Amino acid sequence: MTPASPPDDNPLGEGLDQLPPPSSVLVIFGGTGNLSKLKLLPALYNLAHDGALPERFGLVAVAMDDLTDEQYRELVREAVTRNSRRPCDELVLETFLSTISFVSGGFEEDAAYAELAPRLKALDDRAGQRLNRIFYLSTAPRFFGTIIEQLGVHGLSDRSGSDVRVIVEKPFGTTKAEALALNARILKVLREEQVYRIDHYLGKETVQNLLALRFANGLFEPIWNRNHIQSVQITAGESVGVGGRAGYYDTSGALRDLVQNHLLQLLCNLAMEPPTTFTADDIRTEKVKVLRAITPIDPDRIEEIAVRGRYGPGSIGGEEVRGYLEEPDVPETSTTETFVALRLEVDTWRWAGVPFYIRTGKRISRKLTEIAVTLKPVPHNAFDGAVVEPNQIVFSIQPDEHVSIKLAAKVPGSGMNLRPVTMDFSYGTAFLSASPEAYERLITDAMRGDATLFTRADEVEAQWTVMDPILTAWGRSSAPPDEYPAGSSGPRTARRILLPGDRWRAI
Amino acid sequence: MAGAESTGAAPPVPGSATAVEHTVWQQDDVDPGAVEEAMRALEHERFRRRRSALPARALNLVVVVDAAFTGEVARRLDGVGRNAPSRTILVRVHVRRARLSARVTVATVEEGTTEESSTEQVTVDIAERHLTRLASIVDPMVMTDVPTLLWAPHGHHVAVEALGELGQTVLLDSGDAADVPSGLNDAQHLIDEHALSIVDLSWLRATPWRQRLAAHFEPVQRRPELWRISDVQVRHQPGSEAAAWLFLGWLGDRLGWVPEHGRTRDATGDEVGLRLSPADVGVQGLAGATLTTRDGASFALDRGRGGLRAARTDVYSAALEHSSTERQWTVLGASRGEAGVLGRALRRTLVPDDGYIGALATARRLLSCS
Numbered sequence: 001m002t003p004a005s006p007p008d009d010n011p012l013g014e015g016l017d018q019l020p021p022p023s024s025v026l027v028i029f030g031g032t033g034n035l036s037k038l039k040l041l042p043a044l045y046n047l048a049h050d051g052a053l054p055e056r057f058g059l060v061a062v063a064m065d066d067l068t069d070e071q072y073r074e075l076v077r078e079a080v081t082r083n084s085r086r087p088c089d090e091l092v093l094e095t096f097l098s099t100i101s102f103v104s105g106g107f108e109e110d111a112a113y114a115e116l117a118p119r120l121k122a123l124d125d126r127a128g129q130r131l132n133r134i135f136y137l138s139t140a141p142r143f144f145g146t147i148i149e150q151l152g153v154h155g156l157s158d159r160s161g162s163d164v165r166v167i168v169e170k171p172f173g174t175t176k177a178e179a180l181a182l183n184a185r186i187l188k189v190l191r192e193e194q195v196y197r198i199d200h201y202l203g204k205e206t207v208q209n210l211l212a213l214r215f216a217n218g219l220f221e222p223i224w225n226r227n228h229i230q231s232v233q234i235t236a237g238e239s240v241g242v243g244g245r246a247g248y249y250d251t252s253g254a255l256r257d258l259v260q261n262h263l264l265q266l267l268c269n270l271a272m273e274p275p276t277t278f279t280a281d282d283i284r285t286e287k288v289k290v291l292r293a294i295t296p297i298d299p300d301r302i303e304e305i306a307v308r309g310r311y312g313p314g315s316i317g318g319e320e321v322r323g324y325l326e327e328p329d330v331p332e333t334s335t336t337e338t339f340v341a342l343r344l345e346v347d348t349w350r351w352a353g354v355p356f357y358i359r360t361g362k363r364i365s366r367k368l369t370e371i372a373v374t375l376k377p378v379p380h381n382a383f384d385g386a387v388v389e390p391n392q393i394v395f396s397i398q399p400d401e402h403v404s405i406k407l408a409a410k411v412p413g414s415g416m417n418l419r420p421v422t423m424d425f426s427y428g429t430a431f432l433s434a435s436p437e438a439y440e441r442l443i444t445d446a447m448r449g450d451a452t453l454f455t456r457a458d459e460v461e462a463q464w465t466v467m468d469p470i471l472t473a474w475g476r477s478s479a480p481p482d483e484y485p486a487g488s489s490g491p492r493t494a495r496r497i498l499l500p501g502d503r504w505r506a507i
Numbered sequence: 508m509a510g511a512e513s514t515g516a517a518p519p520v521p522g523s524a525t526a527v528e529h530t531v532w533q534q535d536d537v538d539p540g541a542v543e544e545a546m547r548a549l550e551h552e553r554f555r556r557r558r559s560a561l562p563a564r565a566l567n568l569v570v571v572v573d574a575a576f577t578g579e580v581a582r583r584l585d586g587v588g589r590n591a592p593s594r595t596i597l598v599r600v601h602v603r604r605a606r607l608s609a610r611v612t613v614a615t616v617e618e619g620t621t622e623e624s625s626t627e628q629v630t631v632d633i634a635e636r637h638l639t640r641l642a643s644i645v646d647p648m649v650m651t652d653v654p655t656l657l658w659a660p661h662g663h664h665v666a667v668e669a670l671g672e673l674g675q676t677v678l679l680d681s682g683d684a685a686d687v688p689s690g691l692n693d694a695q696h697l698i699d700e701h702a703l704s705i706v707d708l709s710w711l712r713a714t715p716w717r718q719r720l721a722a723h724f725e726p727v728q729r730r731p732e733l734w735r736i737s738d739v740q741v742r743h744q745p746g747s748e749a750a751a752w753l754f755l756g757w758l759g760d761r762l763g764w765v766p767e768h769g770r771t772r773d774a775t776g777d778e779v780g781l782r783l784s785p786a787d788v789g790v791q792g793l794a795g796a797t798l799t800t801r802d803g804a805s806f807a808l809d810r811g812r813g814g815l816r817a818a819r820t821d822v823y824s825a826a827l828e829h830s831s832t833e834r835q836w837t838v839l840g841a842s843r844g845e846a847g848v849l850g851r852a853l854r855r856t857l858v859p860d861d862g863y864i865g866a867l868a869t870a871r872r873l874l875s876c877s
Contacts, residue, residue, distance in 0.1 A: 010730065011761040012721035015862025016714075020722045048814075051715055051840030055722050055817070089841040095813030096839055128821070128834050129726075431565055431857070 021447035022163075023056035025123050025131045027116065029107060029147055030138035031061025031072070035169065037079040039200075040138060043439040045080040048096040049089060052444060056127040059100045060119055062112055072102035085437060107143045113154040120156070130162035134446055137168050144168055145185040152189035167196040167446050170261050171252065172455070175471060176464035183457045192457055196446045201262040202453040203438030203445075205427060206401040210269045210371075211278075213395075213403065220393075221274075223375065225350045230390060231502050233357045233372045234266050236398075237364040239316050241486070242338070246329035253336045255308075255474075258360045260467045261455075264291065266371055266397075267356055271346050280452040284459055291462035295345040299473035306470055307482060307494045309339030311363035314486030321363065321486045337474070337481045338362040341494040344466070355499050363486040365507050369398040372505050386418045402426035528557070533610035542609045542629060543647040549613045553625055557615055562625050563593035566856055567655040569645055569674060571666040574599040574632065580660060586846025590853045592656070595628045596648050598641065600663060604634035607644065641669045649673065656706070656856045664693075671701040676856045680708040682749035682791070690749050691871050698864065706852045709750040710863055712792030714851065717757060717862075719808055719815055719838050720796070733762055735800040736779060742786040742795035742809070750792050751783045756870025757862060764869070766876035777801070781873065791845065803831070814839040 013019055026044070028036055047053045061072055076097060081088055101119060105112025124130055135151060137144050148166060151157040158164050168186070173179030186195055201207055214220055223229070236258055242249040249257065268287035275282035297305060312323035324330060324338050339361035346356060375391040392406040404422040411417040445453055455463075482491035489507040498504070530553055532545040550562060572580050577599050584595065610630045629648050637644060649655050658678040659667050667677055677697050684690030690709070697703045724733055739758060743751040758764070763774035771779045786794035788810060795809035803822040808815045815838045822831045843851065 010721060010725050011733065012717070012724055012758075014761065015860050016718055016721055017858075019718065019725055022725065048839040049841045051718065051814070051838070053839050055719065055838055056836060057839065089813075091813040092839060092841045093813075095837050099839075126834075127836075128819075128832070 020052055021054045021444055023054045023127060023129060023131050024134055024447045025058040025060060025120060026134045026136060026443070026447070027060045027062060027120070028136045028138055029062045029143070030140075031102070032063040032065045032067070032075060033138055035138045036061070037075075038083050039437070039439045040136065040443070041076050041079045042083040042085065043437055043443055045084055045088070045093065045096055046086065046437065047440055047444060049086065049092050052440075054447060056129070056131060057099055058123040058131065060103060060116065060123075061100065062103045062105065062107070062116060064104070064106050066104050067102050069101045073097045073100055076100055107139060107147050107150070110150070110154070113150050113156065117154055117156060130159070132163045132165070132447065135164075135166045136443075137166065139169070141169075141171055141173075144172075145182055148186050148189050157189050158194075163194075163449060164190075165194050165196055165446055165449070166190060167198055167443075167454075169198055171256055172197055172261075172460050173464060174252065174256055176461065176468045179460055179464045183461065187457065193451070195457070196451060197455040197457075197460055198442060199261050199265055199453075199455055200438045200442060201265055201397070202455075203440075203442040204397055204401070205436075206395060206397045206403075207266065207269060208453075209401075209403070209427075210266075210395060211283075214270075215274050226352055226354050228375055229354050230374045230376045231355045231357060231499070232267075232270060233359065233374070233505055234263050234270075234370075235358075235372070235505065235507065236263055236360040236369040237489075237507055238362050238367050239364065239487075240367075241311065241321065241363045242324065242327055242330070246327050249338075250330055250334050250336045253308075254338055254340045254360050254362065255467060255470060259340055259342065259358055260463050263358050263360060264463050264466065265455075267344070267346075267358070270371055270373070271351055271356070273350070278452070280450060280454075281456075283452055284456045288456070288459050288462050290346060290348075291459065291466060293346050293348045293351075294466050295347045297344075297466070297469040297473075299469045299476070302470060302473035303496070305343045305497055306473075307339075307341040307491060307497055308337035308474060309341075309361065309484045309491035309494070310336070310481035311338050311361070311486045312483040314363070314488065316363065316365075316487045323483075323486065324363075335474075335478075335480055339364070339481070339484060339490045339494075341490065341497055342470070343497040343499070355502065357498070357502070357504070359490065359494065359504065361484075361490050364484075364489055365487055367399055368396070368507065370505075371395040371397075374502075383416050383418055386416060388418055389420050400426065528553075528615040530613045531610065533608070535608040536606040537609045538607070539609075539644050539647040542611060542631070545609075545611050546613070546627060546629070546648070549611060549627075550625070553613050553615060562627075564650060564653055566592045566653060566853060567594050567596065567649040567674075568592035568678075568853065569596045569598065569649065569655060569657050569670060571598045571600060571638075571641070571657075571659040571661075571663045571670075573661045574601045576661060577630075583846070583849055586844070587850035587853060588846075590850035591626055592853060593626055593653065594648075594650055595626075596645055597628060597630045598645065598666070599630060599632045600638065600661075600666075601632060601634055604632060607637075608632045638663060638665045639669055641666050642673050645670060646673055654856050656853065657703075667697070668701065671703060674703070676704040676706055676859075678706045678708070678852055678856075680749075681753070682709040682747055684749075687749050687752055688871070688874055691752065691867060691874065694867055695871065698867075704856075704859055705863060705867075706855045706860075707753070707863065707867075708848055708852055709747065709792075710753045710860075710866065711848050711851050711855065712747065712750045713754045713757070715815070715840060715843075716754060716793050716796060716808060719817075720798075720806075723806055723817075723819075732800050732804065734774065735802065736762070736773065736798050737777070737801040738780040738782070738797075738799040740782045740784065740797045740799075741793065742784050743793050744788050744791050745785040747791050747793065748783065748785075752870040752874055753863075753866050754793060754796065755781055755783075755873055756868070757866035759873055760862075760865035760869040764873075766869075766872045769876055771873060771876065781877070790842065792848075808838070810842075811837055813837055813841075 103115050268290045271290045272286040275286045310324050342358040344356045373393045377390045381388050394404045396402045404424045406420050408418045409421045411419050482493045484491040530549050612628045615625050655674040656676045657670050657674040681690035694705050741751040765772050773779050788794040797807040799805040805820045807818045818835045820833045
């Protein structure tokens with residue numbers, strides 16, 4: 001090691017946990033919105049608390065509200081105090097607030113960008129270096145294209161000597177045509193490697209752990225195929241209704257809100273082939289292959305593979321709750337689905353013939369997100385008369401992060417009676433520390449330039465290719481979604497899409 | 508159950524501030540096998556009543572303490588929160604004691620919204636004469652197949668050596684020794700003679716400093732400055748000189764410094780000045796560090812409000828003009844306090860820090876040369 005040949009790697013980095021990201025300024029468009037208040041600002045505070053923000057860091061919020069810097073800092077203080085996962089350290093919070101400034105303006109107006117540019121330059125000057133710039137679009141989707149174009153017009157989309165990245169929130173289009181058009185608009189201004197399409201499910205430890213369990217354990221991979229797996233069920237349920245989001249939700253529905261992004265991501269993580277390396281592009285390439293292998297859906301045969309439902313009045317937690325059509329801001333004529341059940345097939349050597357069931361709903365009996373892999377039954381039941389249930393491997397993502405394996409075991413006693421038992425692995429008990437919030441992980445990854453947990457353009461397009469025929473079929477139908485009582489596990493008609501011998505897991 | 512004392516709402520056991528229920532078993536004149544049997548029985552009993560609770564399976568911690576100072580250690584463990592070991596075996600050493608006695612507490616701990624886990628604490632009272640045979644007492648009580656961390660904060664080295672086969676890692680504070688060389692040599696002895704990994708609290712107290720220094724030199728354009736360092740000044744709390752030497756050892760190890768004939772030279776043979784100075788700060792560990800390069804640039808970190816106060820001086824030479832600029836800022840981060848350092852130490856047992864061995868060896872060489 002000599003001055004003439006310094007090492008490529010930072011010699012001080014070895015042995016340390018991951019270093020903080022490079023010095024950056026984060027610009028949040030929509031800095032006064034719900035997502036900012038509930039997730040982004042508390043995530044940034046927690047990163048500050050942990051010493052995980054960049055050495056030089058600045059936060060600029062842009063929103064239409066007429067606020068001063070000081071007023072915005074008060075908003076941040078309240079949001080962080082209310083929503084942080086840990087009690088606030090007053091000294092850290094004060095110092096964190098001092099890094100924040102606010103730009104008031106409409107996202108379509110030049111004035112906001114004209115004011116933003118000198119703010120960013122001032123932060124560079126103060127730091128004595130060109131800070132990386134991360135623009136976080138936490139706005140209504142209709143502004144995504146406009147903001148990126150405005151960044152281009154005002155010379156903020158690229159520059160030498162530092163990196164510029166844009167994080168785009170979901171939803172990314174509402175149809176394939178929209179997604180294609182949005183990608184085209186974005187990629188006129190930015191290069192693909194600058195675009196970080198967020199899906200916060202990918203920031204969850206259990207989702208990442210799916211890959212670790214599959215590819216770091218000899219136990220699972222030999223049976224991870226059509227020879228041993230009977231079916232896969234992916235369930236995401238919520239006991240809450242649409243609440244104050246009816247305006248958005250009624251234009252979206254369960255398919256667009258959860259299936260197109262989160263649940264297809266889970267399917268991809270479960271079904272993908274081992275990537276050559278665990279780099280962003282290798283992983284995302286394998287996920288795209290899965291999406292492209294999903295058997296195209298025939299809109300004329302939609303009844304065979306898809307069910308849509310809508311919650312009616314019922315009870316949750318012992319309290320009566322109203323049906324979807326009675327929710328405020330939901331039009332009487334709405335045909336929006338609050339429940340979806342699908343049967344998909346991944347037409348590859350590994351998965352041919354294995355049904356992938358996807359189910360999601362609002363106002364079902366409880367909140368949970370899980371993936372259940374059911375193995376084929378044993379070929380011969382040697383236990384005369386005993387019912388031998390097939391093994392199941394269940395990855396639970398919400399509300400608790402754990403993995404369980406259902407096995408058959410002998411009930412103690414003189415007879416050979418069998419009963420299913422579970423072996424559990426829980427994040428809360430197997431590791432000493434809590435999982436970080438998904439947004440903390442994703443924001444630092446974006447600042448670091450690691451796109452592994454973000455969705456690539458071809459990936460989002462492939463997702464919509466799967467979803468579009470379903471939307472087409474439902475758009476043609478005048479029939480309302482099948483009603484299910486709030487607090488149930490969905491409409492009874494969901495059984496219709498199950499193959500013989502399969503059944504929905506109890507929620 | 509014989510010896511069962513109580514079941515009910517819990518006062519917290521060390522490290523489990525969110526305990527919602529505990530069950531207790533205790534017995535005098537007990538043999539270790541009976542303790543293990545009692546733990547299993549308590550676990551079954553707990554599971555029968557709270558099926559959602561899973562036994563935690565991450566880490567055994569064996570702590571050997573002077574009986575008179577048990578409370579102090581329990582208080583330190585109280586503060587580690589979520590980093591609490593799954594099973595703590597607290598061995599209380601009495602000067603004289605005829606027989607063993609033991610107490611087992613199984614605490615059910617809330618984990619998020621619906622899930623619970625259980626952590627266990629075994630308190631064993633022994634006599635000093637038992638120390639050399641301590642493995643035969645503790646062995647039946649540790650969970651197999653999870654890492655075991657040994658900690659003797661009151662200096663029972665005999666116990667640590669007796670338990671060496673049982674544990675993989677020793678928790679120590681090299682700053683607790685009578686002098687810095689002894690503390691660092693003791694750590695080296697455990698590595699060399701007993702093949703144990705070390706988690707050193709003095710080393711961990713310097714972790715945020717190492718992390719921030721490494722981050723500062725992460726940009727490629729700053730990297731060459733590391734090879735032009737001419738002077739390092741480390742400010743430390745008066746009782747934390749070991750932490751300062753380990754910090755210097757880390758820098759020296761990473762940058763290839765060679766101590767010889769009372770001087771330290773960098774990889775090109777140029778001399779590097781090393782200075783340690785005590786500073787009046789209320790917390791253990793480092794108080795500040797300044798790195799200066801041969802061309803006069805410098806980077807300093809010091810304790811500040813809401814994080815570390817950073818200052819960087821850049822020097823510019825153009826034709827005959829020579830000028831410099833200084834910038835100051837705060838690197839955000841909360842002080843973890845001693846409880847946070849201990850919590851980090853417990854976590855480090857699961858994720859070993861490869862940097863320590865080189866830093867320790869270089870610190871000892873620098874120290875012997877100083």
